[in-house]
Amino acid sequence: MKHLGFKLAAIFVILVLLAAGTAAWAAESGEKWHLLISVHNLDSEFWAQEAAGAVLFAESRPDVEYTIQPSNGDDNTLLQGLKDFIAQHGKRSIAVFDPSSAANTVNIADICEEAGVYYSLTWHLAEGLRPEDYKYFVGLFSPDDEVSGYKTASHLLEAIGKKGNVVYLHGKIGEDSAARRYQGMKRALSECPDVKLVDYQVADWDQEKAMAITETWLATKGPIDGIIAANDTMALGAIEALKKAELNGKVPVTGTDGIQAAFDAIKGGDMLATIANDGYLLFGYAAAYAYAAATGQPHEKGAFYTNAVFVTKDNVEQVIADYIKGKPTFDFSDLKFPILSKREIK
Amino acid sequence: MERDHEKRAAIADQFKEKIRRETRGERLRVYMPIILLLSLSVLFAVYDSRFFSPANITNLLYQMTIPLILATGITFVLLTGCIDLSLEGVMGLAGSSIALLILNTKNSNDFGAIGVLVPIAGCALIGAVTGLIHTKLRIASFIVTFAMGSITAGLAVLTYRGVPAVIKVGWANDLSVGSFWGVPYLTWIALGIFAAGCVLLYCTAFGCAVYAIGDNELAAKASGTHIDAVKTAVFAICACTSGIAGFISCVRLKIGQAAMGSDQLFPAITALVIGGVSLSGGKGGMLQTFVGVLIYTELQNFLTIIGVDAYYKKAVQGVIIIIAVAMTVSRSRKTISK
Incomplete structure (x- = not known):
């Protein structure tokens, strides 16, 4: 009988510990932001660079975890992936997209607005869609x-x-x-x-x-x-x-x-x-803008042209050193750095 | 009673006449692709004299290389009445792997000929697996090969993870620019593979079995043909030629990436159909394939020479292909076109 009481007490302690651990883990994971990186695929060097840029940002923030989703240029694949991601992480999701098509950005906007998820788009935008008209649409970024x-x-x-x-x-x-x-x-x-x-x-x-x-x-x-x-x-x-x-x-x-x-x-x-075109900068900062919006940091909203690097024989060695042999380093807290100019959306 | 007999005789005569007419039409149709090739060649040459300039003939020889290799392989598959949609993925995988195994900018590998042959053999193996899945699991060839195309394209991307390898071996350059008797080495390779395809199709029991399966699979089975083995071999051959095409593309472009296979399936199949190879199997052959490849290559080249406005080029190309197919495809056995 004494033994049974001891066993029960031990089981109780283990259960309490497990519950506490799970609660702590849940609390901790609740603190995290989950970044969805949606690119066409990873077989093109540039698209791979885009994904790597957003990863650079995620790795610079201890409270951001990331998932890369290739859409293979297919609208439905992208939307399904986005819905699944939001179902998993809810309002703790943030997202950055290289959309499968300009037309599909309308659907992306609908899903993210409904779920209350901050998002940035790159390159393409459907006609009539303006970041200023949407609450969670942080910005459109692309080189000119x-x-x-x-x-x-x-x-x-x-x-x-x-x-x-x-x-x-x-x-x-x-x-x-x-x-x-x-x-x-x-x-x-x-x-x-x-x-x-x-x-x-x-x-x-x-x-x-x-x-x-x-x-x-x-x-x-x-x-x-x-x-x-x-x-x-x-x-x-x-x-x-x-x-x-x-x-x-x-x-x-x-x-x-x-x-x-x-x-x-x-x-x-x-x-x-x-x-x-600097995919690192484009996606890294597109993610940084979405994160800034989600965490309530000051940021500008709108459509922007981002900086690109003109490469000739004179600077190619330096560019190879910065982008190929190494990865560029960015100060993601300086949100003005990537912007070349503001873009007018008709 | 006698009138009934006369009626029946009249019907029989009409039927005979119809068959005779169709046979005559069929015979003419066999020569149609060649007639089309010759008339297009003359038309193109008359329209623009640059078409038959020596430099452009060399171009044509280069540009027919990859389509001819791919078309040779897929002819076997189409003749059995199947289809292979994995060709682009397999080609990309072969090219990407070869670039990483011979001297390149991405790693220190330098396996020479082995670095070329192993990936090509690997492709043949992938083809055999495709064939086995198709025959043993009884899944339609289009879906198996579609899935396999997706798998191989994915693997191709994985091999170089975003940044494709640029090949540095000297022989690749010699191979891509050198020629023998005025014909580029790469074209000789394609012609060699085509010749091997002809021998296999026309001089072996295997070739007969391919036709037999395409014509009537049940009859072929009843007469003792090992259907599964033949079909597996056919997919292995097609994947092997796709691998070789990947190698050629890698040598031409000096870079190995998955995208090299993109947009290669449509030209290969179009060339075959223009040449008169039937998609339902059993009809056509290597000559038709060869003529079809020539027609397709000439058409592409000619549209570039005359500088058709880029916005209209695809539409013009589509119209010409439909006309060509309408002229060459046999319809006599078809009651319904699917």
Whole structure:
């Protein structure tokens, strides 16, 4: 009987300890913020960089845990993942998205507003959606594609003495980034009347297609003085075609995005310039803004263009050291740092 | 009684005449892809003389390389009446793995030929597993291969985790720019694989079994053909050619990433259908595949040369493909098109 009492007391103590531990754990996990990082997928270097940027932010805050969800560019996958995440973490969720499509941002906004979850969007936005009109929509962040298109094209036109024949490799038709980069290139071109745009072709951001198109251009379009590509992957395809014709380094090529292979090509002299859109900065600060809003810290609300790094032979070594060999370090408490300019949403 | 007999005879005659007409139509249709290829070639050359310039012919030879290799493999699958949607993922996985196993910027590996052959063999194995799942678990080929495509694409991404490897081996450059008798090495490889495909299809019992299964699986089974083994082999062949295509793409682009396989399935299957290979199996062959690949490559190249406005290019391409398929696909046996 004495033994039984002892056993019961022991069980009671264990149960009390377990309950206390669980309560403490629950209290502690209740303190945490859960960051949803929604990107297209991780097979593109840039998207992987975006995810890593938000992870950098999460790791800089002891009270933030993160989950990466690839949407594979599919609207439903993204929305289902978001709903599941909110069901799990409730109002302790914050979220940052590279949306699967501009149209889907309306659905994202609906779900987050209803659940009371602060969120930031990058790149795309449906028409009529403005952060100012929504309580939990913290901000829209993206580099200015028109400026990227303009800067890279201007640099190339300068390099060829503002005269001659150039060609343009276009991104996916119907995508906002592709259209704005093309507009930027056209603006640069309009400042150089002696340069002729011999042809532009859609290569869908794809290296193999860009290579095949450039091969055909080189065989049929006569002398080409410069190739402007809407992204680095297509620029690398063009460079491989130039290598085959032993023209690499002689015909300048520019791209946009800032992937490692492009930096290597710039270093090796095969590529003239690119713009590193800095996925680390974009997603890191998009997450920082959502966190600031959720925790009641002062922050500006709205749509913003973020800083990008123009990369040429002069600074490529430094960029490789900062972005490839290491990871950039940011002071996420300085929320003004990433902002290039305020963006007008029509 | 006699009038009944006459009536029956008249019906029989009409039927015979109809069959004769259809057979004649069928025979003509077999030659249709070749007629289409020749007429398009002439049309393109007349429209723009740059089309048949030596430099552009070299281009065409380069550009047909990957579609020809992929089409050779998938011909076997289509002939059995199945489909392989895993081709893009497998191709991406092979390219990504090869880039990481030969001399590259991401690690210190330098396995040379082994680094190329092992991933390709791995792809063949993946194909065999696909075939086994399809035959043993009796799951439709489109869903098994779709899932396998997703698995392999995922694995491809995992191999390099976001930053793809750039290959540094000197022979890759020699292989991608060198030529023999004016034909690029890469095209010779594609032609070699195509020739091997022809031998396998036309000179072996295995080839006969492929046709037999596509034509009538039950009859083939009744006559003793080992259906499961043949189908498994067919998927292994297709995955193996996808692996080789991944290697070629890796050599051409000097970079190994999952995206190299994207948008490769549609051209391969379109080329086959234009060439007259039936999606329901049993009809078509390597010649049709070859002609189809040539038509598709020429079309792509020509649209770039004449500089069709980028906004219209896809639509123009689609219209031409529908016309080409309408001219070449056999419809005589079909009552319903699905």
